Amino acid sequence: MWRLEGRSRRFRCFRIRVAWRARSSPKKGEEKMRGKRPVVMALCLLFTLAIAAWAASAEAPKKVTFVAGTVGGSWYNSAALMAQLLMKDIPGLNVTATSGISLGNIRLIDAGVDAQLGWTYLDLLFKALDGQEPFKQKHSKACVVIPGFLGSPYFVATKKSGIKDWGDMKDKRILTPPLAGSNELIARGILELYGITYKSIRAAGGSVNHIEFSQGVDLLKDNRADAIMVPGQPYSPVPLVLDLENTVGITFPTIRMDVLEKFCKQARGYIPYPLPAGLYKSLEKPVMNVAGITIIITNRDLPEDFIYQVTKAIYNNRKRLQELDKAYTYIDKENLTRGIPDELFHPGALKFIKEVQGK
Structure with a gap:
């Protein structure tokens, strides 16, 4: 009996040791997971950093350069006035108007580094987006904020x-x-x-x-x-x-x-x-003509809310622009999308325009 009891006691001890080893030894799947944990943690860290970088890039700029035309010209003078109006309506924003040319303005805005707002022509923007002459490549980041006035030869x-x-x-x-x-x-x-x-x-x-x-x-x-x-212009x-x-x-x-x-x-x-009739005394009734649209452009990557505020400030101060030049009479809710497809607008600009037009 003693020997039986001893065997039984030894057997129970053996079972306890086996059970303890089983509990303390990781399974194959667990070993793999433990090996992957550092990799997973590293990926999570990289993802977090990427999100942070994206959030930083999406922040509204504090400094804005508005590229216009030759110093003293219509584009330059209006950009200088708009710089003041934007700084008045958007707290903490600093805007500088500088000289430029229609083709170069599109290239600068598309690059999104040295300029954030600019003047150009709608027909040139179409060509830039398609990479047609005089452009040698597509400039897909440039988009419309708001039309300014008409050129009507x-x-x-x-x-x-x-x-x-x-x-x-x-x-x-x-x-x-x-x-x-x-x-x-x-x-x-x-x-x-x-x-x-x-x-x-x-x-x-x-x-x-x-x-x-x-x-x-x-x-x-x-x-x-x-x-x-x-x-000339029609105004x-x-x-x-x-x-x-x-x-x-x-x-x-x-x-x-x-x-x-x-x-x-x-x-x-x-x-x-x-x-329009009355533009000249010899012009007694309207005469049909062609007009090109001048536009203010920006980079599509700028935050929606920021460009919404920019568009709102320009539109709400249109009377000030009209005092500078009658050509800006064109900035009216009926003309905001005339001849310009919705997809050419920055999302923030289009959001404000649709609100103004009640759409």
Whole structure:
């Protein structure tokens, strides 16, 4: 019995030792997990750091550079005024207006380092987004904050020339801006939709010369030209045109609506827009014309709430801008999305605009 009891006691001790080893020895899966814990912890740390870096990059900037145009020009003066208005309405923000050019402004805004706001043209933004000439690559980060005003080049003709429509210039003596400039390209493109080319005008006995507007005015006065393209706007009369009106008498040739619509469909960034009656005393009724939209742009990566506040400040202070230049009369809720697809806007800007428009 003793031996049986001893065996039983030894057996029980053996079972206890086995059980203890079983409890104290990790399973294979647990060993793997213990080996992975440092890796998992490292990944979690990296993820946390990445989130922190993203949050820091998404913070609203405290300093903003607004790239405009030449010093003293319309873009520069308005940017300088907007810098003051933005700093007044957005606490803690510092805004500096600086000179720039339309093409370079898009590149700077797209890079998102040296500038956060800028002036340019809508037609150029379309080309930048697609990587079309004059751009060599796509600039997908540039987007619209708000439209500013319209550039609306138009022809004036002497009364005795008999020109009432652009199509009437098929055999006349016309003056356009220098070749390859944006206004000259508009003139050429619309005339071609009439079936008129510079070559065909010359072949019909007319002439085409490409000179600066200020130089061409005297040619009309001296009866050496019949029509000239004016680099104007639909809100403010041009002093030299007023001079022509008082000396030789002028007309404002219209663009046929089907031609105008076709041109604006082909040339994104332009819209049909009338020269309003009363802009000049000779302009007794509206004349259909083409207009390009100037826009303020920003980088798409800037925070939505920040650009919402920027858009709101510019829109709410539009009266101040209109006091600077009547061209800013265009900043109105009816025009905020005219000719500009929703996807071209920064999300923050579009949010504010939809609120203003009640959509």
